[in-house]
Amino acid sequence: MCQAFGVGEFSQVVSVLCSGETRVADLLRTWRLELSHDDSSDGPWAPYRIHQPGTTGGLIPWGISRTAEHFYWQVTDGPVDAWPVLAMQVDYEDGWHRYEMTATEFLYRILTDPEFQPYSVAQFPAGLSFEPG
Template sequence: MWVQRVMELTGWEPLGISVDWAAIEGELGVALPADYKELYEVFGGGVFSDSLYFLGHDEGLTFDFLTEWRVSLSVDQDSKFGEVSAVEPYAIYAPGGKGLVPWGSTEWADEYFWLIDAGRPGHYPVLARAHGVGGWHRYDMSTSEFLYRVLADADFQPFGIAHYDLGTTFEPGSSDAE
């Protein structure tokens, strides 16, 4: 339902991208949210409203969530940084554990993650933080509902961008989506 609402909001026609989700989920050691997979198959990775970056699976390209996750995990586990994490008080998800996996951000440095717990499959709360607003915000809603609210609901603070009147567009991030 929410994926459909995002499509209607942006006027986007589904791309029908084919993805080997079993391989991706095998590396992560956990299934990804079903609506995220549907969002990616419809849109691919790219930019909503010229400001919200949606990570898809475009290996090696700017909008690849798996590459973002690998880099974040590497930095989070690098001993030269000690016990400090860029996502305090959380950690970046490591296979079989509990932590954050990035799936989106904005040009204003807002960051969107899933809190994934391998012990609780099928449960994917969205954790978000807004640059300069302080602290984490937890949303027990799907990825697509969160995305829709950010794009369409000006009162969805501190993340709603509708009040900026940027339009509700989508620009694919790779040539695969064209």
């Protein structure tokens, strides 16, 4: 997604984290920050942990939304393109949702499928857009 679109925001809601230390929405900076705050199994990502390089398992952040949602890949020992998406709504008790799909399919569903709740923005009149950042 980053190679195709670059840094920016989709439909004024979702930002995809791209690598590049000078960017505000930087994947590596966000991952390092979350990793530095993940000090226990009952921390903010419970019952999950942030992925430690060199290990199997854990979460890698790939996107954020303006509505306090965070999107992650769940690292498995399978191929990268088969890693499921986990989405977390910060202010909800049962905030985690798991999706057996790629991040690109997940983003597509957020933007185009009004039935893809609780994340869809397809029902809003603003329509599809991409604003480079």
